[in-house]
Amino acid sequence: MKILVAVKRVIDYNVKIRVKADHSDVDLTNVKMAMNPFCEIAVEEAVRLKEKGVATEVVAVTVGPKAAQEQLRTALALGADRAIHIETDERAESLAVAKLLAKVVEEEQPGLVVLGKQAIDTDNNQTGQMLAALTGLPQGTFASEVAVDGDKVNVTREIDGGLQTIALTLPAIVTTDLRLNEPRYAKLPDIMKAKKKPLDVKTPADYGVEVASKVSLVKVESPAERKGGVKVASVDELIDKLKNEAKVL
Amino acid sequence: MSILVLADLHEGQLAGATAHVVAAAKAIGGDIDVLVAGEGVQAAAAAAAKLDGVSKVRVADNAVYAHQLAEPMGALLVELADGYTHVLASASTTGKNVLPRLAALKDVSQLSDVLGVESADTFLRPIYAGNAIATVKSDDTLKVITIRTTGFDAVSDGGSATIEAVDTVVENSQSSFVKEELAASDRPELGGAKVVISGGRGMGNGENFKLLDGIADKLGAAIGASRAAVDAGFVPNDMQVGQTGKIVAPELYIAVGISGAIQHLAGMKDSKVIVAINKDDEAPIFQVADYGLVGDLFEILPELESKL
Numbered sequence: 273m274k275i276l277v278a279v280k281r282v283i284d285y286n287v288k289i290r291v292k293a294d295h296s297d298v299d300l301t302n303v304k305m306a307m308n309p310f311c312e313i314a315v316e317e318a319v320r321l322k323e324k325g326v327a328t329e330v331v332a333v334t335v336g337p338k339a340a341q342e343q344l345r346t347a348l349a350l351g352a353d354r355a356i357h358i359e360t361d362e363r364a365e366s367l368a369v370a371k372l373l374a375k376v377v378e379e380e381q382p383g384l385v386v387l388g389k390q391a392i393d394t395d396n397n398q399t400g401q402m403l404a405a406l407t408g409l410p411q412g413t414f415a416s417e418v419a420v421d422g423d424k425v426n427v428t429r430e431i432d433g434g435l436q437t438i439a440l441t442l443p444a445i446v447t448t449d450l451r452l453n454e455p456r457y458a459k460l461p462d463i464m465k466a467k468k469k470p471l472d473v474k475t476p477a478d479y480g481v482e483v484a485s486k487v488s489l490v491k492v493e494s495p496a497e498r499k500g501g502v503k504v505a506s507v508d509e510l511i512d513k514l515k516n517e518a519k520v521l
Numbered sequence: 522m523s524i525l526v527l528a529d530l531h532e533g534q535l536a537g538a539t540a541h542v543v544a545a546a547k548a549i550g551g552d553i554d555v556l557v558a559g560e561g562v563q564a565a566a567a568a569a570a571k572l573d574g575v576s577k578v579r580v581a582d583n584a585v586y587a588h589q590l591a592e593p594m595g596a597l598l599v600e601l602a603d604g605y606t607h608v609l610a611s612a613s614t615t616g617k618n619v620l621p622r623l624a625a626l627k628d629v630s631q632l633s634d635v636l637g638v639e640s641a642d643t644f645l646r647p648i649y650a651g652n653a654i655a656t657v658k659s660d661d662t663l664k665v666i667t668i669r670t671t672g673f674d675a676v677s678d679g680g681s682a683t684i685e686a687v688d689t690v691v692e693n694s695q696s697s698f699v700k701e702e703l704a705a706s707d708r709p710e711l712g713g714a715k716v717v718i719s720g721g722r723g724m725g726n727g728e729n730f731k732l733l734d735g736i737a738d739k740l741g742a743a744i745g746a747s748r749a750a751v752d753a754g755f756v757p758n759d760m761q762v763g764q765t766g767k768i769v770a771p772e773l774y775i776a777v778g779i780s781g782a783i784q785h786l787a788g789m790k791d792s793k794v795i796v797a798i799n800k801d802d803e804a805p806i807f808q809v810a811d812y813g814l815v816g817d818l819f820e821i822l823p824e825l826e827s828k829l
Contacts, residue, residue, distance in 0.1 A: 401621035501811035
């Protein structure tokens with residue numbers, strides 16, 4: 273079985289973001305970029321399925337600017353066999369990305385597609401579900417466990433209030449939640465080897481997909497700052513303040 | 522304008538989130554219908570009909586909608602969405618699971634986690650873990666939106682909408698329900714609780730989370746956790762408060778042994794009053810806390826419990 277794994281280049285999760293002075297967007301100039309953490313979990317899951325003998329090939333794909341090839345090389349260093357870069361400098365939103373991925377699914381015919389449940393820049397949590405709808409394949413979102421069993425996959429999902437397990441026919445789309453696995457770090461020899469692995473470059477036009485969206489960004493602002501309050505010296509003082517000052521007890 | 526709200530269910534009953542989503546629909550303006558889809562959901566439909574501002578409740582009561590699996594729910598919404606200008610759901614794990622499917626099948630974008638309405642086509646939503654708020658305008662003919670419930674005060678009861686059965690039954694041979702393990706708890710639901718007490722890595726282990734129980738009992742609080750505590754395996758993920766977990770905005774939030782990573786703050790910084798208990802007086806959590814208490818949580822928690 274072939275596994276397609278989608279990755280996204282985003283701001284490093286440790287970076288504190290700044291809003292541009294003209295409020296047009298978030299300032300990403302000279303900011304450290306990295307693979308979206310949920311995508312790292314997706315790559316790890318795909319590679320583990322290959323190590324277990326469930327998958328025979330892992331193909332990584334991304335949609336983004338030229339620099340996004342760094343994240344594909346990371347995926348290759350972590351164990352993906354080859355990569356597809358759909359290059360665009362436009363702001364590709366979930367729907368456009370899902371349409372492009374649907375074309376790749378049509379071409380590659382994977383048995384399983386694994387994506388992160390959300391990217392930590394736009395926090396949309398949409399692409400996997402949209403891809404499932406467009407390809408007509410079943411979806412297992414927010415996965416904390418993925419068990420392939422013949423022509424089915426059981427996905428345990430993190431839902432409000434607990435866990436839900438569903439069975440999906442293959443091929444299927446899975447999106448990853450935090451506890452699915454702990455991603456490994458790439459080893460130096462693997463990073464060197466990754467440079468020689470095949471990486472195809474395509475454009476949205478190759479797939480006949482229009483990237484532009486009907487949603488426009490009007491402005492971006494910093495949220496209202498919350499001011500720190502006071503330190504209290506004891507439990508008694510805390511209870512007193514909560515009762516008499518904040519009036520929440 | 523006419524708006525369809527997908528009702529959230531919790532164990533077959535109407536979840537509190539729906540009253541917040543109806544409030545968001547009222548802020549947009551227009552006729553508001555609520556869709557209750559599931560199996561054995563007549564009671565939930567009756568509850569939805571009482572929500573203020575709802576004109577019609579549409580009930581799809583069929584085994585294929587049991588557990589609100591994504592594939593049949595998406596297909597049902599595609600059938601019903603015609604004639605509406607907006608389809609809304611809460612940004613719960615169900616809303617997030619289903620609404621992007623409707624959007625994709627209608628070839629429109631979806632807006633996630635909307636926490637403010639400027640007009641019928643312009644909305645506010647958090648990006649970068651809530652460290653920036655984007656104003657976005659949608660020119661799509663159908664607007665498909667998930668609502669961050671903490672952004673809208675729930676509508677009250679007092680309505681008397683008509684209830685109408687939906688006969689649409691879709692096929693689903695691709696996905697099936699296997700099992701559910703829901704945390705059995707008498708405590709309020711994390712998303713809707715008036716008081717939340719959360720533990721972080723400073724709790725040391727899962728066993729020590731019991732120290733929060735007595736306080737939660739006395740305050741009628743829900744118990745949450747930071748991602749660090751979840752990652753460390755102390756507690757299950759459904760307790761996680763933060764960018765990748767639950768977003769809460771209670772009257773009182775008590776953070777215990779939580780340093781205050783950006784990702785955690787994203788989930789609780791709209792709480793009315795924040796209390797932080799931490800042994801490190803430099804912890805970033807103190808920068809957002811109204812009341813900070815520096816000290817050993819293993820001494821403070823028992824004392825707090827006994828004195829409340």
